[in-house]
Amino acid sequence: MKGGYWGKILRINLxxxxxxxxxxxxxxxxxxxxxxxxGSRFLYDLTDGDTDPLGPENPLIFMTGPFAGTTVPTSGRxxxxxxxxxxxxxGEGDAGGTWGPGxxxxxxxGIVIEGASEKPVYILxxxxxxxxxxxxxxxxxxxxxxxEMLKEIHGDNITVSCIGPAGEKLVRIAAVMxxxxxxxxxxxxxxxxxxxxxxxxxxxxxxxxRVQVADQEGLMRSIREAAPTMVKKTIGxxxxxxxxxxxxxxxxxxxxxxxxxxxxWDKVENIxxxxxxxxxxxxxxxxxxxxxxxxxxxxxxxxxxxMKGAGPEYETLGMLGGMCLVDNLEAIAYGGELCNRYxxxxxxxxxxxxxxxxxxxxxxxxxxxxxxxxxxxxxxxxMIEMVHKIGxxxxxxxxxxxxxxxxxxxxxxxxxxxxxxxKGLEFPAHDPRAFNSLALxxxxxxxxxCHLQGASHxxxxxxxxxxxGIPEPxxxxxxxxxxEFVKTCQDLMCILDSLKVCKFTLYAGLSTTHIRExxxxxxxxxxxxxxxxxxxxxxxxxxxxxxxxxxxxxxxDTIPERILKQPRTEGGAxxxxxxxxxxxxxxxxxxxxxxxxxxxxxxxERLGLTWDx
Amino acid sequence: xxxxxxxxxxxxxxxDKYRMELTKPVKLIExxxxxxxxxxxxxxxxxxxxxxxxxxxxxCIGGGRILRLGDTITNRDTIEIIPPIMGx
Numbered sequence: 001m002k003g004g005y006w007g008k009i010l011r012i013n014l015x016x017x018x019x020x021x022x023x024x025x026x027x028x029x030x031x032x033x034x035x036x037x038x039g040s041r042f043l044y045d046l047t048d049g050d051t052d053p054l055g056p057e058n059p060l061i062f063m064t065g066p067f068a069g070t071t072v073p074t075s076g077r078x079x080x081x082x083x084x085x086x087x088x089x090x091g092e093g094d095a096g097g098t099w100g101p102g103x104x105x106x107x108x109x110g111i112v113i114e115g116a117s118e119k120p121v122y123i124l125x126x127x128x129x130x131x132x133x134x135x136x137x138x139x140x141x142x143x144x145x146x147x148e149m150l151k152e153i154h155g156d157n158i159t160v161s162c163i164g165p166a167g168e169k170l171v172r173i174a175a176v177m178x179x180x181x182x183x184x185x186x187x188x189x190x191x192x193x194x195x196x197x198x199x200x201x202x203x204x205x206x207x208x209x210r211v212q213v214a215d216q217e218g219l220m221r222s223i224r225e226a227a228p229t230m231v232k233k234t235i236g237x238x239x240x241x242x243x244x245x246x247x248x249x250x251x252x253x254x255x256x257x258x259x260x261x262x263x264x265w266d267k268v269e270n271i272x273x274x275x276x277x278x279x280x281x282x283x284x285x286x287x288x289x290x291x292x293x294x295x296x297x298x299x300x301x302x303x304x305x306x307m308k309g310a311g312p313e314y315e316t317l318g319m320l321g322g323m324c325l326v327d328n329l330e331a332i333a334y335g336g337e338l339c340n341r342y343x344x345x346x347x348x349x350x351x352x353x354x355x356x357x358x359x360x361x362x363x364x365x366x367x368x369x370x371x372x373x374x375x376x377x378x379x380x381x382x383m384i385e386m387v388h389k390i391g392x393x394x395x396x397x398x399x400x401x402x403x404x405x406x407x408x409x410x411x412x413x414x415x416x417x418x419x420x421x422x423k424g425l426e427f428p429a430h431d432p433r434a435f436n437s438l439a440l441x442x443x444x445x446x447x448x449x450c451h452l453q454g455a456s457h458x459x460x461x462x463x464x465x466x467x468x469g470i471p472e473p474x475x476x477x478x479x480x481x482x483x484e485f486v487k488t489c490q491d492l493m494c495i496l497d498s499l500k501v502c503k504f505t506l507y508a509g510l511s512t513t514h515i516r517e518x519x520x521x522x523x524x525x526x527x528x529x530x531x532x533x534x535x536x537x538x539x540x541x542x543x544x545x546x547x548x549x550x551x552x553x554x555x556x557d558t559i560p561e562r563i564l565k566q567p568r569t570e571g572g573a574x575x576x577x578x579x580x581x582x583x584x585x586x587x588x589x590x591x592x593x594x595x596x597x598x599x600x601x602x603x604x605e606r607l608g609l610t611w612d613x
Numbered sequence: 614x615x616x617x618x619x620x621x622x623x624x625x626x627x628x629d630k631y632r633m634e635l636t637k638p639v640k641l642i643e644x645x646x647x648x649x650x651x652x653x654x655x656x657x658x659x660x661x662x663x664x665x666x667x668x669x670x671x672x673c674i675g676g677g678r679i680l681r682l683g684d685t686i687t688n689r690d691t692i693e694i695i696p697p698i699m700g701x
Contacts (some may be wrong), residue, residue, distance in 0.1 A: 245700045
């Protein structure tokens, strides 16, 4: 390896404060790339199906990619991996911001944190080492204040990954937050609770080492060639953020409404990115090395929702807005801000609140369960109050904080019918009835319902990748030709999640040619397309094998009846229902899995995943 | 043919519907080139080709499909201009 990686991973055991360095073989980097790939390998090796996600034996793994700290566009991301306390299976999330490159500048590719401290601590990583420090004064603080306090102690050059009160209280939908009020969340699968179970408040990094690049001049030339087009193609996202897609997604029947029971919504423009730009937007921010700049700075100057901080993303608008039928942009911005400060995943938080609103409407729960709160659709006040209750672990919020699957089980009766999740993870703000491939992607995603683990819908909107057999965008309602397609998309996303390159670059025209060229220029490896895609396939299958260890089989590869049997009755996806079972058969064949969803021995051997057999 | 204009754009463009007479089937890109010259605000003051702006600035749907610039449009068609659907 001539560049990109340091070849060093920091190991920290919070049981005893031991810190040491591990130097993996180059083969591990080449076969698993970084980020999600190397993280999943560590998780597979260190835990099994019986591991308690909130026990000290569950490692919390922070991992960067080979491009972090270089000028490769959008490479300032990192991945966090652990067994999920929300789903009980493979858990991971990623975020942009500045933390990943910050760790890289300390001389490490990743950190594996094991054990648990008896008292609150934080980790400070600097060049060549790390210290475990007392966090008594930080415990109980929200994530923005934690970021500020650590900067007051260690200076503005540090970058902070931390949990808020939700993670401390082991709320199962807790996020790990980054960069203070320029918030970037590792939101999904409840990894904030894993951090809380270790009494680990924060991991702060500060370094100044320069990441080596195999061919700096060549890299600069390549980026200069690619960047202008990429900037042009994503200009809309810079103008209006991810929220700029709100109106369009509603129009094509993709936007989530009323706990997935709605079809069209004439109030969607009230919460659009364009409306945000006209009203509360005060600035924009970029993740490190980003050329898109989708981050929003917003300010609500007065009233009950006065706030100043990160503006709501598309997902937040979908989940706290459309899902709850709240069309008050300021309230959603405030709700998103609260989630950031408590350290809550806005997707799951909106999902559980909408679920509770439906139970309330149907009389399955009443005001005796909500501490008198009138939890009706469209009530911004109720939505905000529930965010507080979930963040604090109070009242009904303490139940909803377990996520919809477990909350439904605890509430009982018909509640599970209205819990919209796959494998325990709440749906994100994209409807599989608007893209049949998303149904298959949600059903088979290794972390539960997720649009980004396959992102096949991007290739059914505007993205193309001729070298992978996608010369033009596919028809989103087609009922066959899905197995191989979704497999390819998932393998590609494993590559991006391991390189830690933002998936929005796909909209910018990123190709596998760019990826291979940048690997060559940064790391010095000649990687052909076959090797690259095999790495993605290996990583996806390793996560599946982990989930098989956790008991996952075909019956878990599904989506709720509401999505399979109740069509949207109007709007852009009217009457479409995804044919999941037939797509699943096709998919298993493409994957080389048996009909119960277990990778065949030949598949495992082909991918070199045999060390555990 | 009829071009419906999402209300996000209608104020800026000064209309919510635009009618065109097509004497023969044409590609979507040709419809948009005409539309941008008739309603310059659609291009948002950006120079260059429609192909550079399509999907980044706006998108078209028709008959439930997300349209590609090479799709054929006939005089019987109704299409709609909506904001881009990136992100999230």
